[in-house]
Amino acid sequence: MKYDIKNLKLAEAGLKKIRWAAQEMPVLGAMTELFRKTKPFRNLRIGACLHVSTETANLLRALKAGGARVFLCASNPLSTKDDVCAALVAYEKIPVFAKAGVSRKTFYAHLNSVLQAKPEVIIDDGADLIGLLHTSHVRQAKRILGACEETTTGVNRLKSLSKAGKLLFPVVAVNDAQIKHLFDNRYGTGQSAIDGILRATNFMLAGKKFVVAGYGWVGRGVASRASGMGAEVIVTEINPIRAIEARMDGYSVMTMNEASKIGDIFVTATGNINVIGGRHFSQMKNGAILSNVGHFNVEVNIGELEKLAKKKEQVRREVTAYQLSKDKTLFLLSEGRLVNLAAAEGHPASIMDLSFAAQAKAVEFIIKNRRKLKKQIYTLPPSVDQEIASLKLKSFGIEIDKPGKEQEAYMSGWETGT
Ligand SMILES: NC(=O)c1ccc[n+]([C@@H]2O[C@H](COP(=O)([O-])OP(=O)(O)OC[C@H]3O[C@@H](n4cnc5c(N)ncnc54)[C@H](O)[C@@H]3O)[C@@H](O)[C@H]2O)c1
Incomplete structure (x- = not known):
């Protein structure tokens, strides 16, 4: 064989x-x-x-x-x-x-x-x-x-x-x-993304400004789990409906341009390309963490990060430090690949x-x-x-109700009104 x-x-x-x-x-x-x-x-x-x-x-x-x-x-x-x-x-x-x-x-x-x-x-x-x-x-x-x-x-x-x-x-x-997608993308990635970030960094999430790019099935899950651990969640979106949903779920919504100035931890979950790029890195805070749970490693523009960096060094398993200046280092997790699979299980x-x-x-x-x-x-x-x-x-071990004949007829009929 x-x-x-x-x-x-x-x-x-x-x-x-x-x-x-x-x-x-x-x-x-x-x-x-x-x-x-x-x-x-x-x-x-x-x-x-x-x-x-x-x-x-x-x-x-x-x-x-x-x-x-x-x-x-x-x-x-x-x-x-x-x-x-x-x-x-x-x-x-x-x-x-x-x-x-x-x-x-x-x-x-x-x-x-x-x-x-x-x-x-x-x-x-x-x-x-x-x-x-x-x-x-x-x-x-x-x-x-x-x-x-x-x-x-x-x-x-x-x-x-x-x-x-x-x-x-x-x-x-x-x-x-x-x-x-209701369960895997949302609850599976929600939990395992947090698991990956914690295993890679061992950072405290409570009190951190946690930026989630994309409020689809995956983004919703990651946002809810980060929020559950006490992080202050910020969502970025390109779809106005998803953006309203994120706002009504209780999160701040803003552009990546704004979020990049204040975020501590970034997670991309868009399935799109170059969601976080050079102009964002330039205005990020020292010590910001960059990670991705979208399928491909194209959501964080690693090429631009490499170009901006004066020095690059692996500082922990799954953590690469990019020193942009004397006062600013950004940390990329798992080379921008799916952090939940690379840094966790x-x-x-x-x-x-x-x-x-x-x-x-x-x-x-x-x-x-x-x-x-x-x-x-x-x-x-x-x-x-x-x-x-x-x-x-x-x-x-959960049982749920079954509709009776009367309920089935009611739900499938049009006759009964006000
Ligand atoms: N890590 C994992 O284990 C895992 C599991 C399931 C899915 N995925 C991947 O995660 C990604 C997202 O999946 P999904 O099911 O949530 O998709 P989705 O289509 O439901 O959601 C993606 C969201 O990202 C938004 N978006 C697109 N471009 C954006 C941008 N530039 N800035 C901000 N938001 C943007 C879209 O408007 C959409 O709301 C896909 O690549 C998918 O394959 C990963």
Whole structure:
């Protein structure tokens, strides 16, 4: 079996962590048992490009239990957990092509290795693997039955590909399922972004001016968790509706130009490019912390920061100091990459239970509908959201009310008025 990982000896440590995460993933666990019996993915070759975490390992185990042959590469060079890679190779016999901290060249070589395995279904996070199938590996695209995309940025890229009429196979936008973005983007990133910032800096959040750029699903989550820890949250936006929402949620709203003069900690969560740049760095306070949770490392303009800096030095794990002048040093966390995955462990398993249950269901959706699907973007049917949510509630031991016949008739009728 071909693979490329850092150290197979880390397998036992990885296995313990994978089992630890599994305890918090009851929905995926129940699906795994069902897949083991029904084998919906028998002999299916799946190429996955995901953050290599303990939760991802549990998704791959579920797909394998369903009969699939899975090949894995990393969706981000900084988030790979080497012990998880080792456990997947040693215990699950899954070919893994991922190592923490690899160069861009090796990162793409790993993506190519997964494509060489001739996958028929793709699971992607950020659309890099799907991107290769539309550029350097177009001939392989014919074999693809469908792909699943995990995150907002990936879905946005694919929507623009589809709009240009260039999408080569069906794609399920897993991110657009309610069960995904409502919880993963908001509560998962909300908690893990704070976790990453704290592990990297060990700073006190209470009393700090905490600037969140972007008030989408991710920004809302980060703002609410920072505020819950006593930080004074400032939101920047380009969308007037989201800006009103942030204001009515109780935060200050202003331009990045204004926020950059007063912020202590900055987190970008926009999926956009160069949200914080040279003119902002120039007016920031000494000691300001810069971080990002958007998918790519383009939200903080690192090129301009490098240009402005007189000196650059790594001062802690995940913290790089950029000295701009005698009196001013700015600190960039995790090289501007996803701070929740690079400096911490990404989303808690309980959240990934929902997202990866949706991923598994998306693969099932592609297989069941393979003859009907067109080269377009699909959203999972709402019944899948309901099914996963019901299983999760059951695992919490929570029951909810069911509408009676009278209520159902009332809600679906127009006859009863004032
Ligand atoms: N770190 C993680 O684990 C994780 C998890 C989920 C999503 N993501 C990524 O986070 C990013 C945001 O995802 P989302 O689901 O919140 O998207 P979203 O579309 O719901 O929200 C993005 C928000 O940013 C705003 N925005 C865009 N450009 C801006 C700018 N220049 N200044 C201020 N605001 C701006 C938009 O108006 C929008 O409200 C994406 O890149 C997504 O892929 C990361």
